Amino acid sequence: MKKKLTIAISAITLTLIVTSFTQEFDLQKSIERGKSVYTSNCVDCHKADGTADSQYPPLAKSDYLNHSADTLINVLLLGQTGQVTVNGVSYNDDMQPVDYLSDTEISDVLNYIRNSWGNKMNAITPAQVKALRQ
């Protein structure tokens, strides 16, 4: 009898641990929140539709977005300066860091740009941002 109870308790505990680790990150919600972060912080340069001009590189169908999550998080935390090539076009301007945004805002805005204007990519989580923030 006691053994059965121990087994039952262990099974419940294990289930709780497993579900807490595998809790799905809600990408759709993150993308929705990211749109307002984008409108407040990025739209002046990268435009509402993410297209390029001679000064600012595109985000819509940008091949640069295929870089690792860490590289993209660092564009936002550290800024991007010097020569950069996006879709075969060379840009050389400065983007200031937007490290005043929270971990969640940074993950949300990256999920928004990586899943708008025809882009479709996997989620970047606040924990990944937190791990890189110095």
Ligand code: HEC
């Ligand atoms: C003041 C203008 C400005 C603002 C505001 C700005 N950026 Fe940028 N961004 C740039 C410039 C300029 C570059 C290219 C820098 C270079 O030439 O090295 C760039 C590069 C990038 C890149 C890498 C290249 C690419 O096109 O994929 C990403 C990603 C990016 N920005 C995302 C964002 C996001 C997200 C925001 C808002 C949180 C933002 N930027 C706000 C000007 C800006």
